[in-house]
Amino acid sequence: MKMLTRYLRLLYVGGVLAKLHLTSYISWIINGVFWSVLLIIPASYLSPNPVTTLKLLIPGIVGMSLASTGLWTGTEFLRWMVHDGLTDMFRENGLGVYHYIVCTLPVDLLLSGVASLALLGLVSSGFYGINPLWWLQGNPILVTLGLTTLMVVELFYGALAGYLYTRTRLSGSWTGLLQIVITVGTIIPASTYPFPYVAFLNPASLSAELLRASYGVSGFDPISLVILTGALTPTYLYIGWILSKKSDELIARHGLEYRI
Template sequence: MRNLIKSAKAVLVAYFVGELVRSKGLAYGLLSLAVWLSMFIVPASLFIKGETESSLSAGVLIGSAIFLAYSTATWDWAVLLRWLMQLGILEYVIASGSSIFSHYLGTVPVSIAWYSMALAIAYTIVSVFLGPPKVVLVDPVAFVIGVVSLLIVLMAYSFMLGGTLLAAGTAGPIIEFIGWILPIATGGLTPLSIMPKPLQVVAYLTPFSYPAELLRYSLGISNPVLEPSLVVILGATYSTIFLGLSSIYLKHQVRRMLKEGVRSVALF
């Protein structure tokens, strides 16, 4: 445990210095994010009818927050393995006896900082173009469970995506489907209550829909299709199983890499 914390601390220092101090990526990244979010958020008011300005703003903000969370898990955690492979560091990390999970743990503080700034930008854009969002905490217990479930799902999702990158060495159609289409199509951007019935069934078969539904319900945005108590039970069960299976999958791919070697790495 002490070695894990020590390794995670070293990763945090290196990541912080490399990405936030010596690089201009912070300013460019936030600027491009602001432009991208503006292109995504502004047209939302054209397609959603029958809602008040404050509820529309709140719904768009929550959808943006969930999307940014999956984006952080993708690029800061899952693609971290691809970055280590490209630099030729991953083999040395494993050979040194350091746990690969220390790199996930070490990037979490920086990821939280990035996510907080991105969420602040999203809130500003929503307030300017759609009006100040009205977010009311109506169920604190459901909110806490939703946040915890989302964090577990994000970590499990990054393990699964990272293991797939190790297995394939590239980000092809399968990874794009897992990384973007599946989380968003299962209630990441819009409530399941306004989705077609077949898509609702598919969404509830995945662990991605439950945290989003709980967060929207706890903040008074929308009610879940299922009973809230059932959403809590199923969400906690699915997220725990998802984390266990994805951890096993990532460890399997690491062992496979040790036997077969590192595959060629490309983004697409």
Template sequence: MSLVREVRRSLLVGYGMFRMHLTSYLSSTLNALLWLTLFLAPSVVFSSDPLSALLYLTPPVIGVNIVLLSIGLSQEYVTWLSEGGELDDLRLANLTLWKYVAATFPFDFLVVGFAPFLLSALLLSWYLGIAPTWLFRLNAALFALSIPVLMASGLLMASLIGLLYLKNPLARVLSQIIQILFVVVLFLPPRYLPEQYMALLVPGLVAVELLRASFGSNTISTNLLVSMTVPAVISYLLLSLLASRLVEKHFLKFGVETRY
């Protein structure tokens, strides 16, 4: 019963945070749609096989948006929320950085992750004159399998970036560089890695390839992807909890402070 209550409480907190962020989420969704259309349209339009390009390029949109949003929530938690005193309230409610990101994930996934993917896919399909029936080719099992990997990846990146912000005065610049690198890497096919298991070293890469696999456009074998799912989730969660623990130790030692 205590676990059920904790999950229920987390969902209520996540819904409250989602409502607080709703305006910025809608803005982020439209912004993501614009940039994704600008980035993806040339590759799809000038491809010799536009449908294959759609199947290959649009599923990673979900993974990229979730990882970038997790980084943004981490930055918000350790910097901006401290200015108005909201961080003190969150910590009094025992809402750590890890819980803060985890609680909002279900809502973030639907609005910031899935919505831009769906809108960009429909927009490009309409422009190219391709029937959007390819969206119904979805393998629900593989798509569902990607969600815990995606959540664990987001939690790991959020915890690491939060720790970076607290420990390094150059964190703002470094964070921007990391985000650019992640956008590039998550769109690249893991089949070009020296060893395909190296996909585990990049949080989000396994999840993105699972999303591709759910539409039949994966670049490495489905069996290998499925075998990497459990190690990815366990390792990312453990590392995220460790990094989050270090964030908590920093707060206990130095208190809540504003950083820009």
């Protein structure tokens, strides 16, 4: 009961933070949609089957978006919030990297995941004269799994960013470098690689392939993906939890400095 109460309080904190940064969220989503359209239009026009290309690209963009969100969430907690004293406030209340990321998950899933999928589906449909609600026509089980695992993706990458930030001196540079890495299995589908399953080293690739499978365009069998989800999701969660705890231990031992 105590754990449930704690998580509910974390969600409340996340709601308050989201309300304070609502304008930034809206700007970020619109900006992301416009940049994504710049990628989708040429790729689709050069494809012999534009609709299939849309269904391949958009799940990848959504998966990459949540991974990127996680990276910036972890960086935010250990970078900008240090300057404002908010990181210290969290830590004084027994909350660390893991707790901060958890409190942001539901809002990020709705805005960076569901809203981005809906907006990209609506906007892109206009270029090719297809049903504007095509993104709602996927297999409901696979869509639910794909969107749910996006929270695990954000937690994993937020914890990874936190660990690298506290462990090294490269500061926010890690975030930029990892944003290139997360294109593997997302923007670039896992099935295009010589050894496709290697792409699942990137947790976002699992979410992307689940969404692709829901629209019938994944290079993986849906049943295999469901089995992989059951095996890999706990693994991603455990690794993320370990990395976040290591970050907290390093902060407790060495302190935390503000870096530009």
